[in-house]
Amino acid sequence: MDTLERDPHIAAVIFDLDGVITNTVYFHYLSWQQLADEEGIPFDKLAHDRGMLGLNREDALCYILGDRKVDPIQQQLLLKRKNDCYLELINELNHEHLLPGIGNLLVELHAAGVKIALGSSSKNAELVLNRLGISHFFNFMADGNSVPRLKPAPDIFLYAAKSIAIEPRQCLVIEDAPAGVAAALAAGMWVLGVGPLDRLSQADLVLPTLSGISWIDIMAKIKYCFNSQIIDS
Numbered sequence: 102m103d104t105l106e107r108d109p110h111i112a113a114v115i116f117d118l119d120g121v122i123t124n125t126v127y128f129h130y131l132s133w134q135q136l137a138d139e140e141g142i143p144f145d146k147l148a149h150d151r152g153m154l155g156l157n158r159e160d161a162l163c164y165i166l167g168d169r170k171v172d173p174i175q176q177q178l179l180l181k182r183k184n185d186c187y188l189e190l191i192n193e194l195n196h197e198h199l200l201p202g203i204g205n206l207l208v209e210l211h212a213a214g215v216k217i218a219l220g221s222s223s224k225n226a227e228l229v230l231n232r233l234g235i236s237h238f239f240n241f242m243a244d245g246n247s248v249p250r251l252k253p254a255p256d257i258f259l260y261a262a263k264s265i266a267i268e269p270r271q272c273l274v275i276e277d278a279p280a281g282v283a284a285a286l287a288a289g290m291w292v293l294g295v296g297p298l299d300r301l302s303q304a305d306l307v308l309p310t311l312s313g314i315s316w317i318d319i320m321a322k323i324k325y326c327f328n329s330q331i332i333d334s
């Protein structure tokens with residue numbers, strides 16, 4: 102996406118969930134561990150961290166099962182057991198599990214009249230936001246049930262923008278994963294990456310964390326990006 106086609110006056114911010122608003126990776130790990138233990142499959146945190154980060158639930162199950170073959174019905178039953186365990190665990194989530202800076206940013210966006218949406222591949226996103234006590238900030242939540250094509254396809258962000266009636270070129274996506282950054286750019290949106298620069302170098306802006314950053318700072322950085330592009334062109 103050519104920066105010049107995007108509008109530096111941001112009217113909506115679309116948040117990824119995991120790694121941006123909160124971190125549910127540990128809860129996912131614990132529920133996979135319980136499933137593996139019940140099935141007598143050797144598995145531990147190291148194996149999880151080495152091979153399962155970023156996998157969808159079907160691929161994650163394949164990884165745990167290794168050479169063991171299951172039919173589609175058994176696969177669905179195993180995934181349901183894992184998800185039931187995860188849903189029980191995330192009952193423990195509360196506002197203390199918000200990642201640094203998120204609470205302040207939501208308050209500032211709300212005060213500034215900027216629309217707020219979610220664009221998460223998680224099928225439990227709404228429940229997680231409810232548990233975190235922040236769902237009232239969101240004008241719309243697009244989750245893993247909203248569109249068939251997952252990131253890096255732009256669909257979930259386009260769907261969120263359409264649902265809040267804001268042009269993609271006036272949306273800013275906040276993401277922590279390369280596939281999410283690619284999806285936002287493919288949607289013609291601005292993208293702020295949160296995490297290491299080497300992982301998110303395609304984003305318009307990259308910050309190590311949202312802690313200590315204000316909405317005014319973010320807007321100033323977007324305008325700077327836009328103006329630099331004009332000078333370069």
Ligand SMILES: [Mg+2]
Nearest residue numbers: 117119120277
């Ligand atoms: Mg994420």
